[in-house]
Amino acid sequence: xxxxxxxxxxxxxxxxxxxxxxxxxxxxxxxxxxxxxxxxxxxxxxxxxxxxxxxxxxxxxxxxxxxxxxxxxxxxxxxxxxxxxxxxxxxxxxxxxxxxxxxxxxxxxxxxxxxxxxxxxxxxxxxxxxxxxxxxxxxxxxxxxxxxxxxxxxxxxxxxxxxxxxxxxxxxxxxxxxxxxxxxxxxxxxxxxxxxxxxxxxxxxxxxxxxxxxxxxxxxxxxxxxxxxxxxxxxxxxxxxxxxxxxxxxxxxxxxxxxxxxxxxxxxxxxxxxxxxxxxxxxxxxxxxxxxxxxxxxxxxxxxxxxxxxxxxxxxxxxxxxxxxxxxxxxxxxxxxxxxxxxxxxxxxxxxxxxxxxxxxxxxxxxxxxxxxxxxxxxxxxxxxxxxxxxxxxxxxxxxxxxxxxxxxxxxxxxxxxxxxxxxxxxxxxxxxxxxxxxxxxxxxxxxxxxxxxxxxxxxxxxxxxxxxxxxxxxxxxxxxxxxxxxx
Numbered sequence: 340x341x342x343x344x345x346x347x348x349x350x351x352x353x354x355x356x357x358x359x360x361x362x363x364x365x366x367x368x369x370x371x372x373x374x375x376x377x378x379x380x381x382x383x384x385x386x387x388x389x390x391x392x393x394x395x396x397x398x399x400x401x402x403x404x405x406x407x408x409x410x411x412x413x414x415x416x417x418x419x420x421x422x423x424x425x426x427x428x429x430x431x432x433x434x435x436x437x438x439x440x441x442x443x444x445x446x447x448x449x450x451x452x453x454x455x456x457x458x459x460x461x462x463x464x465x466x467x468x469x470x471x472x473x474x475x476x477x478x479x480x481x482x483x484x485x486x487x488x489x490x491x492x493x494x495x496x497x498x499x500x501x502x503x504x505x506x507x508x509x510x511x512x513x514x515x516x517x518x519x520x521x522x523x524x525x526x527x528x529x530x531x532x533x534x535x536x537x538x539x540x541x542x543x544x545x546x547x548x549x550x551x552x553x554x555x556x557x558x559x560x561x562x563x564x565x566x567x568x569x570x571x572x573x574x575x576x577x578x579x580x581x582x583x584x585x586x587x588x589x590x591x592x593x594x595x596x597x598x599x600x601x602x603x604x605x606x607x608x609x610x611x612x613x614x615x616x617x618x619x620x621x622x623x624x625x626x627x628x629x630x631x632x633x634x635x636x637x638x639x640x641x642x643x644x645x646x647x648x649x650x651x652x653x654x655x656x657x658x659x660x661x662x663x664x665x666x667x668x669x670x671x672x673x674x675x676x677x678x679x680x681x682x683x684x685x686x687x688x689x690x691x692x693x694x695x696x697x698x699x700x701x702x703x704x705x706x707x708x709x710x711x712x713x714x715x716x717x718x719x720x721x722x723x724x725x726x727x728x729x730x731x732x733x734x735x736x737x738x739x740x741x742x743x744x745x746x747x748x749x750x751x752x753x754x755x756x757x758x759x760x761x762x763x764x765x766x767x768x769x770x771x772x773x774x775x776x777x778x779x780x781x782x783x784x785x786x787x788x789x790x791x792x793x794x795x796x797x798x799x800x801x802x803x804x805x806x807x808x809x810x811x812x813x814x815x816x817x818x819x820x821x822x823x824x825x826x827x
Contacts, residue, residue, distance in 0.1 A: 375415075392516075407553070426464070633650060
């Protein structure tokens with residue numbers, strides 16, 4: 340597992356190392372939070388070699404209390420606060436969970452800055468210590484994740500509101516300057532990080548770091564972070580960065596290494612299931628952003644190979660954390676994550692050793708695409724993809740994926756094998772089994788009808804019955820006690 344020492348570089352790395360004796364937080368969590376705060380402070384003034392932003396977003400994932408996520412952010416603030424002035428005190432926001440609210444917040448901050456001495460300044464730092472609550476609301480909003488993506492990319496974001504008299508007004512930020520740092524528990528991560536948003540790229544812009552406490556400080560130390568002192572090198576670097584826009588560049592050694600890494604990274608993403616790769620597909624750019632920020636803290640514009648390697652160690656650790664979160668989430672639901680190769684082999688076995696390219700793609704579902712399938716097949720010595728001759732009518736040539744191993748090429752599903760075993764057993768014993776006969780539908784309906792009755796019986800049965808008239812019983816005669824009754 341990558342350690343903090345492998346990531347540590349320059350004034351930022353030294354500042355975090357100096358603060359660690361005074362905090363219970365994870366050093367990597369402190370480092371990630373420090374980078375996020377530092378990047379938000381110099382946002383808009385330190386750019387990548389291609390002119391894109393260098394802002395670095397991060398998510399700390401740890402169990403409640405045990406993860407010491409709040410300790411990590413508090414330590415990071417103690418490190419950068421003395422160097423960046425009132426930025427965090429005046430530009431920090433939280434609780435934003437909709438696209439319109441996000442745009443409005445950035446717009447209002449930018450508009451308020453127009454009257455300041457330094458002019459337009461739209462920098463905002465969002466820190467969420469309960470990201471789960473934000474995600475629960477944001478998942479019901481249609482634009483929140485899209486606006487986040489645009490802000491990270493440095494693309495314009497806009498929102499239309501109703502002004503005075505019902506007139507529609509547009510809130511538009513041409514260059515959003517948004518910092519973002521969040522905390523969440525592992526158990527709440529899986530239910531709230533929705534696949535549809537992950538596939539759209541909302542979460543691969545936020546590197547995740549699994550954190551745990553580093554130690555327990557003695558209880559008699561009341562304010563341990565008061566011992567964290569200002570880092571003069573960071574103070575000078577902040578002034579240097581704010582003087583003018585600095586566009587960074589890679590040294591020849593770092594450029595060669597980065598180009599090779601990008602090729603390797605693309606191959607790795609193609610071989611991973613899409614439900615995994617969609618969380619880490621921006622790893623190569625996040626690596627470059629980290630390297631730019633580390634070098635800017637040295638007041639330099641050229642990224643050395645050593646700085647690149649430190650950034651590489653950090654982003655590789657983050658991607659390993661993300662894959663661990665995904666695996667644990669799927670194990671919690673009783674499912675094991677399968678590789679693209681496993682899915683291809685299972686599909687070929689199910690289809691009897693070969694199948695069309697389309698059927699294999701359907702089997703992959705959201706866990707792979709055409710590129711990842713082809714990359715996986717190239718690495719599988721027992722599987723080949725080839726074109727078959729087209730039909731006599733001149734249709735398209737089907738592309739077939741099949742096993743090349745003779746023993747596997749003729750495999751059949753278990754059901755088909757069982758049927759073959761039944762047939763062979765019937766021939767061996769000489770006993771004839773009852774055969775199923777296909778009965779036409781009309782014959783089936785006729786068989787279900789009751790037998791016809793003759794006309795006489797039918798008439799008797801259907802003739803209306805005459806009801807016998809009910810006889811009204813006469814009341815019994817009483818014997819009269821009058822002796823003259825016979826004369827009456």
